[in-house]
Amino acid sequence: xxxxxxxxxxxxxxxMYWSAKSNTDGKVASYIPQLARASxxxxxxxxxxxxxxxxxxxxxxxxxxLQSCSKxxxxxxxxxxxxxxxxxxxxxxxPSGRNFNELVLDYNMKPHNPMINAGAILVCSLxxxxxxxxxxxAEKFDYVMSFFSRLAGNEVLGFNNAVxxxxxxxxxxxxxxxxxxxxxxCYPEKTNLRECMDFYFQCCSMEANxxxxxxxxxxxxxxxxxxxxxEKVLRPDSVRNVLSLMHSCGMYDxxxxxxxxVGLPAKSGVSGAMLIVVPNVMGICTWSPxxxxxxxxxxxxxFCDELIARFNFHKYDNI
Ligand code: GLN
Numbered sequence: 001x002x003x004x005x006x007x008x009x010x011x012x013x014x015x016m017y018w019s020a021k022s023n024t025d026g027k028v029a030s031y032i033p034q035l036a037r038a039s040x041x042x043x044x045x046x047x048x049x050x051x052x053x054x055x056x057x058x059x060x061x062x063x064x065x066l067q068s069c070s071k072x073x074x075x076x077x078x079x080x081x082x083x084x085x086x087x088x089x090x091x092x093x094x095p096s097g098r099n100f101n102e103l104v105l106d107y108n109m110k111p112h113n114p115m116i117n118a119g120a121i122l123v124c125s126l127x128x129x130x131x132x133x134x135x136x137x138a139e140k141f142d143y144v145m146s147f148f149s150r151l152a153g154n155e156v157l158g159f160n161n162a163v164x165x166x167x168x169x170x171x172x173x174x175x176x177x178x179x180x181x182x183x184x185x186c187y188p189e190k191t192n193l194r195e196c197m198d199f200y201f202q203c204c205s206m207e208a209n210x211x212x213x214x215x216x217x218x219x220x221x222x223x224x225x226x227x228x229x230x231e232k233v234l235r236p237d238s239v240r241n242v243l244s245l246m247h248s249c250g251m252y253d254x255x256x257x258x259x260x261x262v263g264l265p266a267k268s269g270v271s272g273a274m275l276i277v278v279p280n281v282m283g284i285c286t287w288s289p290x291x292x293x294x295x296x297x298x299x300x301x302x303f304c305d306e307l308i309a310r311f312n313f314h315k316y317d318n319i
Pocket of ligand 1: 067068069100101117167174204268269270271295
């Protein structure tokens with residue numbers, strides 16, 4: 001086993017869980033009513049190692065919407081189906097140093113990276129127009145959902161239609177990004193912008209829980225082979241690209257500090273979820289809705305700080 005004394009390890013995780021539970025910092029996202037209603041008490045942590053050892057504590061079965069945690073997943077799917085050369089003809093690999101939804105493109109008039117809204121909207125257009133372009137939006141939705149599900153060991157994902165409808169209504173900035181990129185001819189030729197935006201909101205509105213998301217993180221930790229089903233879902237080069245950009249761009253405007261302090265690839269979302277990958281060891285998902293001013297889950301960040309204080313998981317430990 002990659003973690004020889006799992007029972008001992010769990011004791012540490014439990015202590016870290018309870019210590020973060022008493023953290024009452026942060027505010028639940030309020031830009032749509034469905035997220036504003038989330039309980040600030042909710043707190044769950046799930047772990048899945050690359051050899052399939054599992055541990056969960058807290059609110060690990062409560063569904064939440066993926067939101068920005070869908071960005072590494074759609075990016076992974078685009079890499080897998082289209083290859084990195086095609087994907088990176090359209091989207092960069094540089095941290096933007098700006099807000100996740102800032103109305104800005106890079107020097108080549110491409111979105112900076114796939115982990116911010118502009119880049120993720122663009123990746124959705126690639127999945128829609130370049131990979132199996134004959135599919136309808138409905139077929140494409142099923143296709144993407146079943147790909148996500150394979151990353152999660154065939155667990156079934158949900159879809160929150162109320163969140164989807166609200167996202168679409170409260171999306172002035174995302175539409176502005178969508179049109180700005182069309183003005184600069186960022187999309188593949190056949191792109192229908194309305195469909196592309198809907199597809200992006202649908203990906204944000206898919207639902208999972210900590211248990212399910214920890215398996216996805218574990219598939220990324222395991223070079224693309226799901227530790228539960230042993231299915232090879234992603235090529236190693238796709239995984240490397242996803243983890244690289246999660247490492248440099250996954251935590252909004254805190255990405256640089258997070259890479260410095262925690263040194264692990266991670267991605268947070270506005271629902272309070274966080275995917276954390278310890279390469280070659282395990283995947284972790286934490287979920288707690290209260291966010292700090294930069295948009296990261298307060299309890300999730302505290303958990304990561306403590307994880308690194310107790311274990312040598314930082315990329316540059318052991319040198
Ligand atoms: N639906 C949100 C948006 O596009 C997702 C962003 C996030 O999780 N930060 O604005």
